[in-house]
Amino acid sequence: MNLHHRLLAFSDRVNGLVEQLLLVIGVAFSLILFAQVLARYLGHSLSWSEEIGRYLLVATTFLGATVAYKRADFIGLAGFGARFGRLVERIIVRALQLLTLACFGFITWFGVGYTLKAWDQTSSAVQMPMSLPIAVLPLSGAIFLLHVLVDLTRPVVPAA
Numbered sequence: 001m002n003l004h005h006r007l008l009a010f011s012d013r014v015n016g017l018v019e020q021l022l023l024v025i026g027v028a029f030s031l032i033l034f035a036q037v038l039a040r041y042l043g044h045s046l047s048w049s050e051e052i053g054r055y056l057l058v059a060t061t062f063l064g065a066t067v068a069y070k071r072a073d074f075i076g077l078a079g080f081g082a083r084f085g086r087l088v089e090r091i092i093v094r095a096l097q098l099l100t101l102a103c104f105g106f107i108t109w110f111g112v113g114y115t116l117k118a119w120d121q122t123s124s125a126v127q128m129p130m131s132l133p134i135a136v137l138p139l140s141g142a143i144f145l146l147h148v149l150v151d152l153t154r155p156v157v158p159a160a
Helices: 003-041 049-071 086-117 136-153
Strands: none
Touching: 003 049, 003 136, 049 136, 086 136
């Protein structure tokens, strides 16, 4: 089994876990918001619900973006390079993949540093370390890196 197939299998496994985690986060988010509405209706308020809801929303955004990338559901300029021929199109795609790899490499690198800096800070309502919600940045960046590496190692299919 070559490198591409190994990376692809690992990428598929990670993506499946992220999709399951997104389902759990979505259910938790819904239950927390429902509990908050119910509590306010009864004359009380859950002081922690907005803070946890915000962290879950950020996690959903970043982790959901990795799933969207894996499924190729982002808006793109399909066919732009095809106007100039197959070779130019491959060069443009490879350049964009390398730029994407660099971008997510920076996000991962700086996300790890930011997570470590926030280790001693705590959130206001639930008093948990702020490094926990911030850790979604380097985690999603690393998942993006994996998916981009799968794209970079994909064999080139010759034109018909």
